[in-house]
Amino acid sequence: MAKDEFKEFKLVGTRPDRPDGLDKVTGRARYGADISAPGMLWAAVLRSPHAHARIVKIDTSKAEALTGVKAVITRADFPTGLTGEDWNLQENTMAGERALYDGHAVAAVAATSKLRAEEAVRLIEVEYEVLPHVIDVDDAIKPDAPVIREGAADATVPEGMPPNVVRYMEFGRGDVEAGFAEADLVMEKTYKTEATHQGYIEPHACMGQLGADGKGEMWVCTQGQWFIRKMCTAVLGLETAQLRVTPSEIGGGFGGKTTIFMEPLSLALSKKAGGKPVKLVMSRSDVLRATGPTASASMDVKIGMKKDGTITGARAEFRMQGGAFPGSPVDMALYCAFAPYKLTNVEHVGYDVLANRPKCAAYRAPGSPMGAFAVESLLDEMCRELDVDPLDMRLKNAVREGDTASYGPKYGSIGLVETLEATKAHPNLSIPLGPNQGRGIAAGYWFNHNGETSVSMAISEDGTAQVSVGTPDIGGSRASIALMTAETLGIPYEDVRVNVVETGALGVNEPTHGSRATFASGKAAVIAAGHAITEMCKRAANEWGIDPEAVEWVDGAAQPAGDNAGKFPPMSIAEIAGKMGSTGGPISGHHESVPEGVGASFGCHVVDVEVDPETGRTTILRYLVVQDAGRAIHPAYVEGQYQGGAAQGIGWALNEAYIYGDDGRLQNTVFLDYRVPVASDLPMIDTVIVEVPNPGHPYGVRGVGETGITPPLPAIANAIQEATGARLCELPMSPPKVLAAIKAKGG
Amino acid sequence: MSKVHVTTSVNGDEVEFLADPRETLLDCLRDHIGLTGSKEGCGTGDCGACSVTLDGTLVCSCLVLGVEADGKRVETIEGMADGAELHPLQRKFIEHAALQCGFCTPGILVAAKKLLETNPNPTEEEVRYWLAGNLCRCTGYDKIIRAVMDAAAELRQEAA
Incomplete structure (x- = not known):
C-alpha cells in the first residue's frame, strides 16, 4: 500500500531530504518577523476592548506628541467609497464608525522602536458608546438580535429573514420526505461546534514600505503573495502592480494566512512616515482576538435509513456565524456534509449569520469538519440502533x-x-x-482546488534546473515539485531548485490553499518542463540535422527515436544546456492556466x-x-x-x-x-x-x-x-x- | 527608560548590547544581536518556539529579560551545529520529515538537545512530556518524536 512500492518512477514516491530542510533546522530560514531594513520603524495597533461600540471620538494628539512617533493612523487615513468584499476587508483592517468585535483595530502607530510604538498606542484616547452585542449563532439569528450591520444581506436572502442573516441557500434533489417514509429508522438531531483558531505558531508579521508615488514593497508571511497584493492595494486605493510582495517563509497558515488582517496598516503608516519601512508583528493575543478563526455552527440533521444500512433520505440545515462580516463557510459545509454517500433524496439549507466576532478566515477544509461532525455522528448512532x-x-x-x-x-x-x-x-x-x-x-x-497558476522553469548552463513557483511552501511543496520536475526532466532531484518567488516574477497565482500547491504548481511545473524538453529535443535535432519530431527525451538526454531517425549518441541535458548561447539562447519552459483535472x-x-x-x-x-x-x-x-x-x-x-x-x-x-x-x-x-x-x-x-x-x-x-x-x-x-x-x- | 549595557556569551562568542530593561532576552537576541533563529510564537512561555539555554538551563527566552543574561552563557539554535556539521538531532529532523512549516523547529531542537543531555535514553513518553512545552501545529508530533528517539539512539551508539 505504501507509495514506496511504485516502481514505474525513479523519483516520484521517494523520500529525499526537503530542499529547505537545512535552513529550517539551523535557524537560518527567514520568517515574517525575521527581516529588518535601514531606517525601519515599528508599528503597534490599538484594538477595541468592546464587542460592539460606536466610536464617538479618537484623540491621537498625545501619541503624536511623543518623541520617536512618526505616524499615527485611523480610518480617516483610508480611502472611502469601497464596496463589497473590498469594503469588508478595509472595515476589518481598521474600524470605521463602529468597533464590531473585541480586538477590532481602531488606530495604529509607527515609531522608532517597538516599545515606543506600544507606549504611543496607550496614549491614544478613544471615546466609545457601547452597543448591545451578540456572540452565539443561535442568538444572532433571532429576529430581535442586535443588528450588526443594516444592508449586509445579499440577494439570496428572502424578505422577512432575521436581520443578521446575510446569505441564504437551499439545494438538493429528489424528495426527502418520501425518502424518510421509505426508511426503517429516521433520526434527527441538533449539533453545535464552537469557533476554533488555525493556531499557526507564527503570528502574522510583515514589513511594508509605501512612497508618496504609490509604489510599495512588502515582506510578509502569507499563503499567497498575490492575494496580499490585490487586497492591500484595494483597501488603500493603489494600483495593484505598484505593490511588490515578497513572501517570507511561513510558520503555518492552515487557511488563516490567505487574507489580510493588518498588512495595509504597515503600508499606510509607511506612507504617512515619509516612506520609511514599517514592521508590524502581531502578538498571540492579537492573533486570537483579531485574525480569522473558523465559524461556529449550529446544525440540524435528519437521516432515514433502512435496516440494511441503506440511506433513503437526508436533510441538513446549517446555521453558521463567521464574525461581523459575511463569509462563513456554510456553503462548503453543506457541500461536504453528505459527499461520501450516494443519495437520491437530499436537501440542504444554509444560513450565513453575522455576530460580534472577528472576521472568519479559511481553516483547513473550511466547513467540512462541522458538517461531518453532525452527519457522521448521526449515522453512527443510527448504525448502533x-x-x-x-x-x-x-x-x-x-x-x-x-x-x-x-x-x-x-x-x-x-x-x-x-x-x-x-x-x-x-x-x-x-x-x-x-x-x-x-x-x-x-x-x-x-x-x-485549481486556481490561477503560473510557473516558470529554466535550464541553467550546467543542465540543472530552477523552478519559480508562486505557492509558498508550508509543508514540503518545494520537495514535491522538485521531485516531479526532476522525474520529468530525467535528472537528479538535487539538480532542481524550486524557488517561491515574489509577485514581480510571475503571473498571478492563487495562494497555497485548497490543497492545491502540489497539484496545481506541480502540474504546471511538469508541463513547463515538457516545453523545455521539446526545445532541447529541437536543439539536438538541429545539431544532428534531423527532424525534431524524430528526437525523443529519455533519462535526461535527447536521442534519435529509433534507427530510422539516424544514429547519434544521446545528447545529455548538460551538453545541450552548455551550448545554449550558440544554439538559440536560453532554454526555459513556462505554463500558466487554471489547471483542469x-x-x-x-x-x-x-x-x-x-x-x-x-x-x-x-x-x-x-x-x-x-x-x-x-x-x-x-x-x-x-x-x-x-x-x-x-x-x-x-x-x-x-x-x-x-x-x-x-x-x-x-x-x-x-x-x-x-x-x-x-x-x-x-x-x-x-x-x-x-x-x-x-x-x-x-x-x-x-x-x-x-x-x-x-x-x-x-x-x-x-x-x-x-x-x-x-x-x-x-x-x-x-x-x-x-x-x-x-x-x-x-x- | 535608560538602557543597560549587557555583556554575555552567545554560542561561545562574547556579545555586548544595550538593552531597555523591559526587553526580553528573545527581543535582544533577535533585534540587537541579529539572531532570529529563536522565534516568538506567544510571548507568554506557552509555545516554546523561543527556547534557549541560559547557563545550561532550558528557558523560554520570552520570559527572561535581556538584562538577566549579563555575565551568563546563552546557547541558541544558531550554535547547535558544529560548523558545517549538523547535530544528529538536526540531521534526524530532516531525515524523518519532522518539520513542515519549520517555525517551531528551532525551539524543539534546543529543547530536545537538552533532553538528550539530561536523559540519553528517554522513552517515547518521556520525550512527549519533555516536549509538551513546545507547540507544533503542523505535524501532530509523530515524526518529531521519532526523530528525537532516533537521534538519541545514534548518540548512544556514538558514546558507546
Missing part, C-alpha cells in the same frame, strides 16, 4: 466514479471505496478494547479512546488515518498532512474553543487558555496512503492537505459513545461536558 457495522454501512452507501455528488456534480475518479476497504483491513480494528474504552469511525471529504480526496479515520469516568477526560489511545492521495509524490510529507490534520481535529474535538464572557470579550487569548494539543496529549498517528491516481494530473496527484481535519470530530464523538454510552452533540468534548453527559445518562 440498527446494529449495522459502521464501515459496512459506509461501503454500502459509498459514492463511486460516475455517481452524482450530494451537492450536484458528477464524480470523476475517486477512491472512497478503496479507502474504506483499506480501513477495514487495518490491524488496528481488531485490537481488543478494555473497560471505558471505545472505538470510533468516521469518513470525511474535501475538494482539490482536480482530484478530490476522501478519508476514513479510526480512533480508540479511553474516558475516565471520574473526570470525563478523554485519552486518545491510538489513531488511524486512511486517505486517498491519488499518488504520494513525497510520502513522508503526505503522512505529515494526514497526521497534522488529525491532530488539529483532535484539538477541535476535545479541547479547543473560543470562550466569550457575557461582555462579549474573548476570554482565552493566550496559548495557556486556548490550549492546542501538545506532544503528551497524542499517541503516534498511524497512516495508510491509499493511491487511486487522479487522471487529471500527470503523476496522479490529489489534494491531500485538508481532508484529514474532517473525520476526527465525529470519530472521537463516536468513540466516546462506545466508551461511555453517552452521546456528545456539542464541541468541544471537554472533561466537564463528557462528565455531565455520563451523569445525565445515569452512568
